[in-house]
Amino acid sequence: MSQVSLAIRGFADEQLLMRQGGLYWVAVDRTRDAEALALQGLMALPGQHRAGLLWCGFYPEQLAEALDARSGPGELRLFEVPEAVIRPALKSLPSELRRAAIAPGGLLLLMLPATAWRTFDAAQLQQWCSGLRRWLREQRCTLLVLCHGRASPLHGELIRLNEHLSGLAQLYRQDGGIRYQSHFWHNDQGVCGAREFELELQASGFGLARAEQASPVVTRTDDQRVYLAQRAVLEGAATLPEQWSVFDRRIDLLQQAALARAASVMVAIENDQQVEALARELYALRERCGTALKIVVREIEPCLRYRDERLLMACGANIVVPFGNPLSRFFSLVDSVQGQVWRRRQASGDLESLLERLRAPTVRGLLTPREFLSALEQIYDGASGEIEHQLLRLSVRSVLTVEHCLHQISLRRFGDIATVLNGEVYLFLFACRNDGLELALGNICRLPWRNLFSDCQPLAELEELPCAALRDATNLPSELRLAPERSEAARVRTEMSAYTPQRSRLAIMDYCK
Known part of the structure; x- marks a missing residue:
């Protein structure tokens, strides 16, 4: 029976084939990219294969429907892992997998958010991988984990588990391109060490970028010391x-x-x-x-x-x-x-x-939920990772109201927008690095932002927003307003007033000293 594969066009077999009994892990930043890679791997399976898809956090019906009747596995079983029980479900995964009834040589695809492993420490993660790999060898099945969402600490732990994983790779977008970084990959063709590739995404799935496929061009380098x-x-x-x-x-x-x-x-x-x-x-x-x-x-x-x-x-x-x-x-x-x-x-x-993607939209301030979502969809549509943005969910402190908090926020830059839904503030900061978030929040909030909000939760992508609720909410209560913008002269007068000498006895005594 033929081996299962990632099926990325242009890759050598040793970089994409997966062996029976192997546990492979690919960390994918974006949910949509994870879906595209999953669909590509499933469509490459021959008709005699049986496959199982275990998922959580999104709905894979479109992925299943996209499988052409003439391609893909002969049978695909779908199993949902409810978010409320995701941790116990992971711990009991081998017993859960028996329900999938995958024949030897079949593929099990596990698509879960990176946050599913948030509570696993290094020892628990190693134990989970080791136990699962033993079960896979017994059943002669292949398991591919497509972990979507950013989770640097998790990935750092996984790199150390090369004795328990058959393969580990990352797929992410950066500097306008799609990168695939393979840390190690074991299969019947041998063992591959660390490699990095540039990919392109077409209607048929991921493939090696044309620049990577081209033969090396001999360039004149006699001016390299000029x-x-x-x-x-x-x-x-x-x-x-x-x-x-x-x-x-x-x-x-x-x-x-x-x-x-x-x-x-x-x-x-x-x-x-x-x-x-x-x-x-x-x-x-x-x-x-x-x-x-x-x-x-x-x-x-x-x-x-x-x-x-x-x-x-x-x-x-x-x-x-x-x-x-x-x-x-x-x-x-x-x-x-x-x-x-x-x-x-x-x-x-x-x-x-490229210039259009990096140019801030001509909108700022407080928007209705529907306008907020529409603006974000335009910004994220076609984004290729050249710049970071910050999308945040802010929970108002219980002793305050949303109105109090908004009156302490001033959004002056184009592209910085906010909305309110179900008592929570959603804030988007255009072209803001993760390490500059603290400074940015300090600049837009008149009071320390931790005095206004009890929690600040970063959202990695649009799918983490309550999109349906945002789309249905067309208006905001009329009393919701951001802090009025002040002119530069007014700001300077306000700041200078803090340093104006006060006519008090204590001030005079201090001055005379």
């Missing part, structure tokens, strides 16, 4: 090695760089009005010169936001050096990119869609 720099990045440095060429104007630098293939190109940026123009120039330069060119952008004045940095790197920069780094540190960072090959995805003619 350094082309805009004078502004050098802070007036007087002595430079003979391999360095310095240009006063960026246009002259880029014209020379267009003839290079592996040189280092150093460009300055001084204000945020230059970002989009520079992004277009870097995109054209990268498209012309290829991936061996090293492009370094140096921030001369503090002007770049997180979104701007990601845009420049998505368009061709190897590294963006932030403002404040001394010249010696800048030279060290230039050295650090030597030998690098730019690995980001750049599809010809896709620059405008």
Whole structure:
């Protein structure tokens, strides 16, 4: 009987086949990507196979219906694991699997959110994998776990379980592309170590990206020790090695760089009005010169936001050096990119869609639930992981009302939106890094946000929202309002008033000392 497989187009057999008795685990950030990978694997099964799908947290009817009558397993059994009993169900999984009655050689597909293992410590996770693998060997079945949702601590524990897992991989989106990172993979073809691939998703499923399939192109690298720099990045440095060429104007630098293939190109940026123009120039330069060119952008004045940095790197920069780094540190960072090959995805003619994805929508503030959901669907539709956003569910403290909390929130940036549903506040912050969330909440809340909300729960994707309820709720109570925006002058007056000397005896005595 043929082996079961992930069926990713373009992969060698040793990277995708799964053996009988094996326990394989693929962590997938997005639920929809997990569904696409599951469908692809099921459709690749021959008709004599029997398969079982155990799921929790979403409804797989569409996945089952998508299986063509001429492809896929001869029988597919669906088993739901209720969220309320997910932990005990996981502990008793071998006995639960007997109900699936999968014939030897069949495939068991377990699709659960990463949070299902939240309460498992390292020892419990190892025990669970070890016990399940023994049962799989006895039954001669293959189990593929497609764990959807981000869970870095869980993945860190799984990497250590290479003696109990037959394979471990990750599928995630980053820098405009789809990445598949295989940490280890055992099957009858042998053992594969760590590898990373770029994938593309088409109607027929995932496949190796065209850039990965292409034969290596021999590029001219005799200029790899050539350094082309805009004078502004050098802070007036007087002595430079003979391999360095310095240009006063960026246009002259880029014209020379267009003839290079592996040189280092150093460009300055001084204000945020230059970002989009520079992004277009870097995109054209990268498209012309290829991936061996090293492009370094140096921030001369503090002007770049997180979104701007990601845009420049998505368009061709190897590294963006932030403002404040001394010249010696800048030279060290230039050295650090030597030998690098730019690995980001750049599809010809896709620059405008990239700019559109990274451009904040022209909406902000408090929206009705339906408007809030519609705005998020537009933002997430086609998103390819170039930038992080923050989607939060905030629970109001019991001693406060929603009205009290909203009056302490001011959303000034385009793309920062909020709504209220069932007494909870849903907040979306456009282009906000996870490590910048604390600072962002401090900026939009007049009072410390922990004084307003008892819980702040990050939501990894839209599927974690109560979408049906949001869509049905078309209005907000008229009394709900965000804090009124203040002019810059009013803000300065308010802040300065805290430092105005008060005419009191104590103040005079302190001053006289």
